[in-house]
Structure formats: C-alpha cells, structure tokens
Amino acid sequence: MGNAKLIIAALVVLIAAAVFYMIGQPPQEKETADSGALKVGFVYLTNPGDHGWTYAHEVGRQQLQDHFGDKIETSYVENVPEGPDAARVIRDLVAQGNKIIFTTSFGYMDPTLQVAGEYPDVYFDHITGYKRAANMATGNIRFYEGRYVQGVVAGLTTKSNQIGYLGAFPIPEVIQGINSFARGLRSVNPDASIKVVWVNSWYDPVKEADAAKVLIAEGADVLAQHTDSPAMLQTAEKAGVKGFGQSSDMHEFAPNAQLFSSVNNWGPYYIDQVQKVLDGSWTTGEGPDHWAGNTWKGIGDDFLVLTEFKNMPADVAAKAAAARDGIANGSLNIFEGPMQDNEGNEVLKAGQVMDDGGLWAMNYYVAGVEGKIPN
Amino acid sequence: MYEELLLTILLTSVPLILAATGELVAERSGVLNLGVEGMMLMGAVAAFGAASLSGNVYLGILGGGISGMLVAGIFGFFVLGLATNQVATGLALTIFGTGLSGLIGAPLVGKAIDGLPALVIPGLSELPLVGVLFQLDLLAYLSVLIVAVTSWFLMRTRGGLILRSVGINHDSAHALGYPVLWVRLGAVLFGGFMAGLAGAYLPLVLTPHWAEQMTAGRGWIALALVVFASWRPWRVVIGAVLFGGVTIMQLAGQAKGWTIPSQFLSMMPYIATIIVLVAISGRGRIQFGAPAHLGKSFHATR
Numbered sequence: 001m002g003n004a005k006l007i008i009a010a011l012v013v014l015i016a017a018a019v020f021y022m023i024g025q026p027p028q029e030k031e032t033a034d035s036g037a038l039k040v041g042f043v044y045l046t047n048p049g050d051h052g053w054t055y056a057h058e059v060g061r062q063q064l065q066d067h068f069g070d071k072i073e074t075s076y077v078e079n080v081p082e083g084p085d086a087a088r089v090i091r092d093l094v095a096q097g098n099k100i101i102f103t104t105s106f107g108y109m110d111p112t113l114q115v116a117g118e119y120p121d122v123y124f125d126h127i128t129g130y131k132r133a134a135n136m137a138t139g140n141i142r143f144y145e146g147r148y149v150q151g152v153v154a155g156l157t158t159k160s161n162q163i164g165y166l167g168a169f170p171i172p173e174v175i176q177g178i179n180s181f182a183r184g185l186r187s188v189n190p191d192a193s194i195k196v197v198w199v200n201s202w203y204d205p206v207k208e209a210d211a212a213k214v215l216i217a218e219g220a221d222v223l224a225q226h227t228d229s230p231a232m233l234q235t236a237e238k239a240g241v242k243g244f245g246q247s248s249d250m251h252e253f254a255p256n257a258q259l260f261s262s263v264n265n266w267g268p269y270y271i272d273q274v275q276k277v278l279d280g281s282w283t284t285g286e287g288p289d290h291w292a293g294n295t296w297k298g299i300g301d302d303f304l305v306l307t308e309f310k311n312m313p314a315d316v317a318a319k320a321a322a323a324r325d326g327i328a329n330g331s332l333n334i335f336e337g338p339m340q341d342n343e344g345n346e347v348l349k350a351g352q353v354m355d356d357g358g359l360w361a362m363n364y365y366v367a368g369v370e371g372k373i374p375n
Numbered sequence: 376m377y378e379e380l381l382l383t384i385l386l387t388s389v390p391l392i393l394a395a396t397g398e399l400v401a402e403r404s405g406v407l408n409l410g411v412e413g414m415m416l417m418g419a420v421a422a423f424g425a426a427s428l429s430g431n432v433y434l435g436i437l438g439g440g441i442s443g444m445l446v447a448g449i450f451g452f453f454v455l456g457l458a459t460n461q462v463a464t465g466l467a468l469t470i471f472g473t474g475l476s477g478l479i480g481a482p483l484v485g486k487a488i489d490g491l492p493a494l495v496i497p498g499l500s501e502l503p504l505v506g507v508l509f510q511l512d513l514l515a516y517l518s519v520l521i522v523a524v525t526s527w528f529l530m531r532t533r534g535g536l537i538l539r540s541v542g543i544n545h546d547s548a549h550a551l552g553y554p555v556l557w558v559r560l561g562a563v564l565f566g567g568f569m570a571g572l573a574g575a576y577l578p579l580v581l582t583p584h585w586a587e588q589m590t591a592g593r594g595w596i597a598l599a600l601v602v603f604a605s606w607r608p609w610r611v612v613i614g615a616v617l618f619g620g621v622t623i624m625q626l627a628g629q630a631k632g633w634t635i636p637s638q639f640l641s642m643m644p645y646i647a648t649i650i651v652l653v654a655i656s657g658r659g660r661i662q663f664g665a666p667a668h669l670g671k672s673f674h675a676t677r
Contacts, residue, residue, distance in 0.1 A: 047587055049481050051484055164630070197626050204591040205582040206589070206590075206591065207591070207622070209582045210383055210387055211626045213379065213383040214380065214383060214623060214626045214630055218630040229584075230487075231581075231582040234582055234584065252485065252486075252487055370632060371629070372634075374638070375636070
C-alpha cells in the first residue's frame, strides 16, 4: 500500500513536530546579538521540574542570573542524554556565543573534554567529573557532610536501632555518603546499624517505594536515600516512620516524616566562576588528581544547605545543629581516627584524618553498616 | 514481617495485572500494541491531574482509564483505519505518550495527593498470612474481578469466541460476516483503558506524586507478561505476582543480607520471560495460544 508509507511519513512528521514543540520550550531563547552581555550556557540531564538533581541546578542558574542581572545572559538545554550526543549540544551552545558552559552531570565528562579541546577560548565547567583541561574546570559538592548530620539525627531518633538506606549504585560517591552517615550514627548511638538496599537506578519511584516498604518490614524506623525521587519519604509518611529528603526540600511530600533535607546549592559556585570570567581571571585553579574536583566545598561554604530540622525534639535538633556547625567551622572531622571498617580492620589510627584522595578510594563500609558492598 | 512483604508484592503486581490483561485482549483480537508504556504514562498523568485538581481519587481512576483509552484510539485510527504497521505505530505511541505526558505533567511536578485508601475487609483481614489479600485497595480488588470477567468473556461467551476468531484468522472471520475492524477497535480501546488504569495505580496508590517517566519500563514488562502467560488471563495474575515477587525478594534479600548479587536477581524476571519465549517458539505457536494473525493488518478488500 502506497498509502501506508504516506501515513507513516505523516506520523513521523507529527511526532517530530511534537518533539520540536517541546524542545522549543526553553523560556530563555531571547535574541540579543549585540547587547554585550556575557552568555552563559547550561546542559541539563532531565527536565528542571524533576524536583531533584536538575532542579537544584536550575535554582542555581536563576540565582546566577539574578546576581548579575543585565551583565549576563543565561540559557539552558534540558533532557540531554549522557554520552556522545551531548557533544553536539555543547557545540551548539558554543555556536550560540556562550563564553562559559556548565555541563551538569557526570556523564557529560568526555563530551565536554572533547568540545573543550575544539574551542580553547571558551570556558567549560563540568559538574562532578575528574577529567580536566586548560579551559575545563570541575566542581563538586561535599554531599557526604549532610549525611553525617543525618546519621546523628537518625541515631537519636531510632527506637528499633535499625536504619534503612536506599542506594542507587555502589560507586565511591554513594559509599562515601553511607560511611559518613554511619560515622554520625555511631557517634551518638553505638547500638544502631544501617541496612543498605541497592535499587540499581537513580530514578525509579515505584522501586524506591518498594525498597522502602521492604526496609520498614525489616524493622527500620528511620530511612535515608541516595536516589532521586520523593517516593521513599511518601512511603515513610504512610507507614509512620521518619526519613531524610534528597537534593531538595521534600517536606511537601512528607510533612510528618521528613526530618530534614540536604539541599544542593550550586548558586555560589556558578556566581564565583562567572565572576572570574567577567574579571578575566578564570583559571581551573589547583585541582587534585582525583574525583574531588577543582572546587569541592560543602556546608561551610553554603554549597550544601540543610533545611530546617523538623519532626524531632528540640534536644535532637540542637545536637544536629551542633554537628552541622562543627563541620562548617572545621572543628568536627567526619573521617578522623580511630576508624574501623565493618569487618574490624583498622582504617585510620587515632588522631589520623582521611584526606580527599582517601574519600574517593573508599571500597569498604565503616563500622555501623551491615553487609558487604556488591562487586 | 512476611505479611508486609507479601502485601508489597501484591501491590507492586497490580499495575502489571491491569496492563497485561488489557494488552492480552488486544492481542487476542490480533492487534499487537507496543504502546503500553506510553498509554500507562498518559493514564498516570491524567489520573494524577484529575485527582489533584478535583481532590477526588476516584475521579482520578476514571480519568486515567479514559486517557489511556483516548491514546489507544489514536493508535486504533492508524493501525485499523489506515492499516499502518503495528510495531512501528506502537513504538511511536510509546514515544508520543512519554513526551506528551511530560508536557502535560510539567505543572503537576512537586505536588502531592492523598492516595487511594486501602479497603480493609473486617474479619477476613485478621487471618494469618492470607489476611493481606483483604487489605488491598479498590483498584486491586477490581483488577482480580476484571481478570475473572475477561477470562469468562474470552472463553465462555459468543462475543469472546468472535474476538478470538478475529485474532486467529481475520479473513475467515470476515467471510463469516464479523466486523473485524470494529471488534479489533473495541479490543484496542479496552487495552488502552486497562493500561490507563495501570498507569493510574502508580500515582494514586504506589507513589502519590507525578514524575516524568515514572512507569520506568513497567509497560514493557506487561507486554512480556502477556507472552509469559501464553495469552491466558489467569496466568497473567500468576506471572505478575511472580514478577513482583522476584522484584521485592531481591530487595528483601539485600536487607536480609543474602549474598546473591542484587543485579542478578534484578534480571531474573527478564530471564524468565526469555525462557518462556524459547519454550513457546520450540513447541509451536498454536499450542501455546498465540493468535495466528497477531500483528497482521487486515484489508477487507482481499
């Protein structure tokens, strides 16, 4: 049937039109050819409406725009898959005249490096990667610091001494978080321990909810997560147990269950980097040769912000605040010896403090975490 | 503890039962609709939208079903009205549903609703272990009822016989005077309604919020389940509970400290499907009940 081909062609055109309509949505598509404003581009992994990772970057972009006003012009491309296709999108942003481009997910590392090589006079800033070039810097947040405070609150809140923890994938960043949580937990409650369940996905609300139900059935009464959806907190709310939000404030989803949430605050970093471009003083800075990033800051620099401590007694909130402030002013070292892994082997001697390289080389659970890291 | 795990398994199976039963009827009439994932997402976004705007979860259920049916109507128009390729159109429907649901759902992100309440049946729900069967919600009870009615309709009624005959040989059915395309349209719309209900179950019961692509591949599992069930409604229930059971047990196994790698358990449902597919292809399609004209376009002129 000749007709069938025509129809399929029509269908393809229709879908293409729908797709282009959606792609054409970014609200920042103003044409300002000679306004002289510095153009700043962003590459997003998902829709900024995800209420998680990308949402936090979008908030940072808005802070950046508000901070500089007319002096800069920001734009973003959303839903960019990680991998080779990202290079095309980044090149597009260069072609549109962006002078500094932030690529906001780990998987953009190689594409960003590739495009950075092609355009030496454009600055690139990659989030959470470890590969660099003369015109490509990396930035990251010390997410694990917030998890120590979570551990403190969990240790003082739990009655069953059983904490449930949802992990996405057993990679160094997630292991760091679990260990940091365990350090906080054991600092206040030596009898409590953590059961970890790997969901094998960053984002699968139904599976996250299922894992939360399983952990509650296993006796956990405080839940933590290193996955992206609010499903775990909603499950906790329904079951009457407590939990912590991820990346952004999730108390609307769980008004009685959320103890607090660690919020990624990218604004200060973006403002810093763009200021340096405006001043002509942009450099990659002194970066260590591991995952930490040229810039790796946490609670002390407001890169990580903890939301209000809720649904807990005042004395618990006070201890949480003390831990937060101790981390911020450097008086509290999360990974300071004596520290043992969960099989009893000594990792740090008394008084010894782990350096950033050690943080990214963690392939063990510290005391307080049950089980083994899957290979 | 085991009762809570069992309850979780049952709840996680419900959307699979709903979607797979709908797809089963469509496939029995000879239409392969690969757009289940897209229809589920449209059902999910419509259900959440209706429930959060009206404040009534039951309207949400209805909205989800109707939305799934409307999208299935588009599919039916192309596949039946214009005789387009079913596989290509079905895939297009999934892409279309994914994108459109994201667009419609954008203003709904970040909102929460009170989910569908559990209807606990007094007395029966107190029973040890089997009591959890009586602690479910309206849609879950409904899903079992729908399977029962579908099974009865397909196997015990004249209408069901006609539907099956259309799927087995549309030319013969046409020669006997049955309206092949109308029967198929009905089956496709039913499939869409059920996929919509399945989608609705996610934001109304399992995770009371809307998020883009929240089905995370469950539409494809439903499609695999139809094959797994060899086109028999009750086997869909068994398959769905098995799939749900493996999913939950791999999570529970981690919490209990079993040493089996979770990645291995995660892939078990897919391995089971592949084994069934191999078994089916080895022993002949007819014996296992695959409709002979599944996926073939019908032209009345021939």
